[in-house]
Amino acid sequence: MTSKKILIVDDDPDILILLRHFLSGEEYLVFTTENASECYQIIEKEIPDLVISDILMPDINGLILIKELTEKYKGLNILAMSEGGSSDARDIVASIVLGQAMHFGAKYAFQKPIKKEEFLSVIKGVFDNTLSSIEFKISS
Secondary structure, X not given: OOOEEEEEEOOOHHHHHHHHHHHOOOOEEXXXXXXXXXXXXXXXXXXXXXXXXXXXXXXXXXXXXXXXXXXXXXXXXXXXXXXXXXXXXXXXXXHHHHHHHHHOOOOXXXXXXXXXXXXXXXXXXXXXXXXXXXXXXXXX
């Protein structure tokens, strides 16, 4: 059986390291990039089974990336993630942005910090076609 390919896009290298660590020991082939522009190049070569994208990035907004990927690659699994905050206002903004990501085609939206158990469970659900929760949680 071929390993599922996962592409993670986030401008924060620490997040890329963390999520790659979460996936270590799992049977996935993981690609990472710090910018959305490079994401397109990787997709052309590797055709991932899943893209996990940050929303707030300097080169291309993650919402635009998600919208373009869902239009160009029908059926591509996409998950979104965005920074929560230390204030209620940042959490509200994050929930609005992540809701918009789901409107554009993301199957699930994580608010950072991401919990390993939830992360792995959602990915398994995507690949098993058992992901039923199309919502995200605001951590308090």
